[in-house]
Amino acid sequence: MLRKPHCFLICVFLCTVFNLRAQDADLSAALCEMAAWESGSAIIGDSLLFRKATFLMEAGKPAAAYSTLCRISPFGKDVGMRWDLLRKKMICAWEAGMMDDFCAMLDEACAEGIVSSPAPSGKLRRRNPNAAMLMSVIPGLGHAYSGEWEKAGRNFLVECGILSAMSFAFWSGLPLTAILGGGILLYETLPAITADATACAGIYNDKARKEFFTPVYMELSACE
Amino acid sequence: MMKQTICALLSLFLFMFHSGASAPVDSTGILHFSNPSWPEVAGPLSFADRILNNSFISRSRGIYSLRKKVLEVFTPTFDITSSQIGTTRALNPAFFSYALGSHMYEDASRLLFAEGLFHPSDTLDYLRGLVCYDIHDFSLAYEYFRKIPSDSPYSVLAKSFLDVWENSPEADYHKNPKIAAVMSAIIPGSGKIYAGDVASGLSSFLIVGALGGMFADSWNKKGLDNWRTIALGSILGLFYTADIYGSYLSVSIIKDSLNDAQKTTLLFNLRIPLHSF
Numbered sequence: 225m226l227r228k229p230h231c232f233l234i235c236v237f238l239c240t241v242f243n244l245r246a247q248d249a250d251l252s253a254a255l256c257e258m259a260a261w262e263s264g265s266a267i268i269g270d271s272l273l274f275r276k277a278t279f280l281m282e283a284g285k286p287a288a289a290y291s292t293l294c295r296i297s298p299f300g301k302d303v304g305m306r307w308d309l310l311r312k313k314m315i316c317a318w319e320a321g322m323m324d325d326f327c328a329m330l331d332e333a334c335a336e337g338i339v340s341s342p343a344p345s346g347k348l349r350r351r352n353p354n355a356a357m358l359m360s361v362i363p364g365l366g367h368a369y370s371g372e373w374e375k376a377g378r379n380f381l382v383e384c385g386i387l388s389a390m391s392f393a394f395w396s397g398l399p400l401t402a403i404l405g406g407g408i409l410l411y412e413t414l415p416a417i418t419a420d421a422t423a424c425a426g427i428y429n430d431k432a433r434k435e436f437f438t439p440v441y442m443e444l445s446a447c448e
Numbered sequence: 449m450m451k452q453t454i455c456a457l458l459s460l461f462l463f464m465f466h467s468g469a470s471a472p473v474d475s476t477g478i479l480h481f482s483n484p485s486w487p488e489v490a491g492p493l494s495f496a497d498r499i500l501n502n503s504f505i506s507r508s509r510g511i512y513s514l515r516k517k518v519l520e521v522f523t524p525t526f527d528i529t530s531s532q533i534g535t536t537r538a539l540n541p542a543f544f545s546y547a548l549g550s551h552m553y554e555d556a557s558r559l560l561f562a563e564g565l566f567h568p569s570d571t572l573d574y575l576r577g578l579v580c581y582d583i584h585d586f587s588l589a590y591e592y593f594r595k596i597p598s599d600s601p602y603s604v605l606a607k608s609f610l611d612v613w614e615n616s617p618e619a620d621y622h623k624n625p626k627i628a629a630v631m632s633a634i635i636p637g638s639g640k641i642y643a644g645d646v647a648s649g650l651s652s653f654l655i656v657g658a659l660g661g662m663f664a665d666s667w668n669k670k671g672l673d674n675w676r677t678i679a680l681g682s683i684l685g686l687f688y689t690a691d692i693y694g695s696y697l698s699v700s701i702i703k704d705s706l707n708d709a710q711k712t713t714l715l716f717n718l719r720i721p722l723h724s725f
Contacts, residue, residue, distance in 0.1 A: 251531050254558035261543050288554070396676065400665040404658040412503060 253279035253288075270296045277312060281319075290316035290325070307338055311444050318441045323433045330440065339443050349432045356425035357418055366421025370428040379417050386410060496690035497697070503651040511645045511701050518708045524585035526554065530561040539566040541725065544575050548723065553583050574602040578722055581609065586715065605722055612714045619706035625699035632695035636688060639695030644702050652691045659684040 256276035260269040273296050280289035293313045298306045310333055317326040333339045351370050360366035364380030367373075386409045393402035501511065547556040557579050559565060566572050577592030590613050593606040600606075623643055632639030637653030640646075663680040670677055 248531070250554070251533065251558050251562055254555040257547070257552065257555045258540075258543055258559060261546060262540070397669055398662075398665055398676065401662040401676075401680070404662050408655060408658050 249279045249283035250285075253283065266297075270301075274309070274312075277316065281316065286316045286319035287322070290320055290322065307336060310336065311338055311447060315441065315444050318434070318437065318444075321430065321434060323430065323437070326437065327433075330437075333444075338447070339440055346436070348436045351425040351428045351432075353422045353425040356421045360414075360418040360421040363414070363417055366418065367424055370421065370424040372424045375420070375424070379413075382413060383410075383417075386413070493686070493690045493693045496686050497694035500652040500655055500687065500691060500694060501645075501648045503655065511640075511648060511698055511705065514705050515701060518705050518712070521712050522584060522586065522708070524580075524588075525583040526557075528557050528561055528580070528583075528585065528588065530563055531558070533562045533565045535565070536567060537565060539569065539571055539575075541571055541575065544579075545723070545725070548579065548582055553579060557583070570596050570600040570602055574600075574606060574725065577606065577609070578725075581715075581718075581722060586613065602725060605725060608721060609715075609718055612711070612718060616707070616711040616714055619703065619710050621703050621706050623699045623703075625696045628699050629692050629696040632692045636691045637695075639692070640698050643695060643698040645698050648694075648698070652687075652694070656684070656687050656691055659687055 253276045256272045256279065260272035260276070263269050263272065273292055277289040277292045280286075280292060290313060293309060293316060296309055298309055301309070310329060314326055314329050314333060317323075317329065330339070356366040356369050358366075359369050363383035364376035364378075367376035367379060386406060389409075390402045390406035393399070393405065544556055544560070547553075556575075560572065560576050560579055573592045573595045577589045577596075580586070580589035580592060589609065593609050596602050596606040621644075625643075628639035628643045630639070631642050632652070635653070636656035637649040637651070640649035640652060642649075659680065663677065663684045666674065666677040666680050672678075
């Protein structure tokens, strides 16, 4: 019967094995690069670069795999190899979050027949960063617009605390304290909250675009 | 009540801070320059000084942002890891010249640091030092360039790096930290402006000045015995002292950052000569 120390040791063993495997995949990728250079042949070099990209994907580096695949020229290759190359590039671009490149290859993939349709059904949800910036006049609303509820709540409470402290100071008969202290705190916090809300809208758009094209990615992965 | 106020203010000064060591040297005498030798301190004074230096005015222009930029230059792009491999191959410097020229630093480092892949040689040490230089791991580059003997064909190139690393001149910056501290004691923030950090000095002046105004307003209307006056006085005392302390420290931080920036320029000028092997 497995006890907690056994489970812990198994986890440590598995992590060590996977870490070693990732290291081997990295080294294998580097060896492929060296072999591609030494071969001096474009055909052998391209196939070695393709293997290198596979190792890089195993090592969890889709961006590096994508840039390796971009070095392989599709010209002169037969249809099957071109399809494999395009499919692999799209998978790497999706996993690396490079959605601009993914969408740029989507039309070509549809024309080649690799994917059934250029865009999934449904509407792509988007958030306007300028709208998020304007909504941040009410602290937290800009973050709520982008779906960051925790940040929205936190910022709202912080600003309410500052305004409450200012009101208390006014009520206590210390207007100068209220203006100076509240002014400093609001000046330090409001621009940072606004900038963060704008950034959150950008992150939301990236995530939404990735989710929107998930069916296309699943179709591409099914052919692997 | 006055005594309580003084006790409250004095208690803030009792927090100890420690100054960090200079760059550590290990038992073999190798100077590890993984981070510039800037004093690291802890405690509420440091915390308050960081607030003064990280305000909206000085966040992107103050000495802490300058320090961050210099630290980025001296931070390796990635950590080099070595692995074991059974098969030995001949080392081809031409491939590594191509790989490093094409910015394939990860591939080059994986191959060069794989144990058992290449036989030990001057060429291997030089290439290891070169890839460490390219990824900004200058302390590790120093270790490998030091190993190259004087009769090796790579010794001249390695020596150019070692000369810069060990003997780079000091920047022309002669400010006295005590003067900076006294100036900040008289006018908050002026010591930092004297040291050269105008953005942080202005920020400190505005914040400490505003706190002083709040304290004076509360004292005038509520008296010295009121809890608001005591609280504002304590906060003012903390930031006022932190500003004096930060001004004293900023002179050494700016001097170190100028020295490091000078060393960075000299190191980057070595890129083309080091790659011409």
